Amino acid sequence: MADYNTIRTAQGHATRSAAIDEGLRAYMSKVYGLMAVGMAVTAAFAWGISSMAVGPDGQATQLGYAIYGSPLKWVIMFAPLLVVFAFGAMINRMSTATATLVFYGFAALMGLSISSIFLVYTSVSIVQTFLITAIAFAGLSLYGYTTKRDLSGMRTFLMMGLIGLIVAMIVNIFLQSSAMQFAISAIGVLLFAALTAYDTQNIKNTYLALANSNQDFLGKSAIMGALTLYLDFLNLFMFLMQFMGQSRD
Secondary structure, eight states: OHHHHHHHHHHHHHHHHHHHHHHHHHHHHHHHHHHHHHHHHHHHHHHHHHHHHBOTTSSBOHHHHHHHTSTHHHHHHHHHHHHHHHHHHHGGGSOHHHHHHHHHHHHHHHHHHHTTHHHHBOHHHHHHHHHHHHHHHHHHHHHHHHOOSOOGGGHHHHHHHHHHHHHHHHHHHHHOOHHHHHHHHHHHHHHHHHHHHHHHHHHHHHHHHHTTSOHHHHHHHHHHHHHHHHHHHHHHHHHHHHHHOOBOO
16 A cells, blocks of 8 residues: 555656646746747837938938937936836736736837947847847856756846946946946846846746746746846847947948
C-alpha cells in the first residue's frame, strides 16, 4: 500500500509539474507576444510621425516644428516616464483588456517620443542596430530564463544604477557634454543588458509563485512583464544607436 501511495504521489507531482511547465510556456509566450506587438506599434508611430514632420522640400512641417522645435518637445520627452509610473500604480484597477490598450497607447507615445531618430540617423543604420539589439536581447533573455543562477542579488545594484543613469541623462540635457554622453551610453548598454537577463528571470519566477492565481491577475502580470522587457529592449536599442547610428549629415 505504501508503495502504491508513493507511486500515486509521484504521479501527482509529475502531473502538476507538467501543468506548471505548460502554463509557464504559455505565459512567457504571451509576454513576448505583447512586447513584440508593442515594439511594432512604436516603430510604426515613430516612422509615421517622422515622415509627417518633414515636407517634400526637406523643411520641417508645422507638426515637425511643434514636436521638435517648440516647448512641446519637453512634454513629449518626459510624458512616457510619467505614464509608466501611473500605469504601474493603476493597473490593478483596470480590466485586462483596458490594461492591454493602455500598454499599446504607451507604445504609440514612445514612438512619438523617439521619432526623431529617423531624421537623425540613416535608415540602414537603424535597421542594423535593431537587428543587433534583437539578437543580443534574445540571447540575454534566454540566459535569464534558463540559468540556474539566482540573479535576484543584482536587484539593488541595478536599481541604483538605473536611478543614477536617469539623473545623469537629465543633467546632461543642460550640460550637453559629449564625454558625459559617451559614458551614459556605455553604462546604459551594460545596465540594460543586465536588466534583460534579470527581468526575464524575475518574470519567470513571478509566474511560478503565482501560477494558481486567477487568470485576470495573471493577464495583468503578463502585461507588466511585457512592459518591463519592452523598456529593456527599447533602451538597449537607443543606447546602441549612440555607438552604431550613422548620421544623415
